């Protein structure tokens with residue numbers, strides 16, 4: 160029996176419900192002896208066929224990754240234009256191919272992508288997030304959320320954009336210790352509940368969702384919490400909501416308390432609060448001089464600050480006195496700076512193995528892996544319906560084509576990409 164437990168929940172947003180629009184979120188999962196994979200896609204709302212694009216993307220991501228499950232692609236996954244580029248190109252090509260069959264223009268549907276791949280065979284976890292969905296990695300050493308962190312970008316990053324891998328956040332961890340417990344994948348409908356956009360914060364609330372994977376009926380358990388939130392008058396949770404959990408935890412897991420930013424008025428605020436709830440001061444004014452980057456980001460900075468009161472007090476003081484007493488010296492001590500450096504060194508990846516430096520070699524390995532895995536059995540596939548919504552059913556051609564995919568898909572995919580690019584994709 161597999162040690163991995165799964166849970167999936169999808170709910171049409173109340174705004175979509177009101178206008179009779181389909182839910183555009185999709186969740187898909189697969190498992191075999193080599194790996195366990197889960198993917199979640201949130202269709203881009205402004206395009207009519209985004210629900211379809213998301214459905215194809217979530218299935219394609221799982222099937223492609225599962226096909227590579229017999230290969231140790233750890234080194235290839237470390238490269239910023241390695242595995243993630245190959246994966247996103249193939250998913251995009253597959254959407255194009257499937258849209259083409261239905262005579263749908265590729266530009267009429269697009270989606271975000273969040274996925275987690277657990278290599279049981281080679282003992283690593285590869286996760287990625289493109290756009291404003293999120294992957295929350297649940298670890299004993301500290302939870303981390305991968306999500307979009309560019310508030311200046313005009314629209315969310317998506318599979319169909321040009322060079323999407325440049326906007327994709329990825330994580331690669333070794334599975335050999337018991338540190339990694341699983342992951343929560345979610346759409347931006349749960350921003351503010353499970354995770355905070357533009358930070359790597361996983362809220363303490365998220366423990367409820369993660370622990371529901373231990374229960375018999377995941378969907379009912381999630382609905383019991385989400386429904387009242389959504390129905391509350393003036394609720395900000397009006398978008399489509401999807402949550403997928405993959406877990407190997409034994410029993411309920413407690414999550415750490417949420418990090419906060421302390422204001423000079425003494426009020427503590429959530430990390431995604433832009434203005435102080437006590438005095439209305441702008442976060443950016445209070446923490447104008449804070450060295451977030453030296454700690455690896457805002458979330459890591461406040462995790463450290465919250466557990467080091469002297470440090471935290473100093474971090475707030477400079478904003479109280481913007482002239483800093485005429486001194487340019489850093490308010491942070493040598494020890495704290497050294498701590499920041501150690502932290503960023505810990506996050507630095509190992510030197511890449513020469514074996515996978517050449518993408519051409521990787522293509523050959525992936526192709527061989529796909530051929531060897533010709534039987535392509537469907538270990539576990541889940542696609543949720545949401546109460547008879549017509550946009551949510553999986554059509555037979557999707558099942559059949561994905562199951563017989565293999566090397567053919569990739570060959571077709573590459574051709575489609577070539578044609579697509581030639582056609583002047585923007």
Ligand SMILES: [Zn+2]
Pocket residue numbers: 422423424425426435436437438439440
């Ligand atoms: Zn304040």
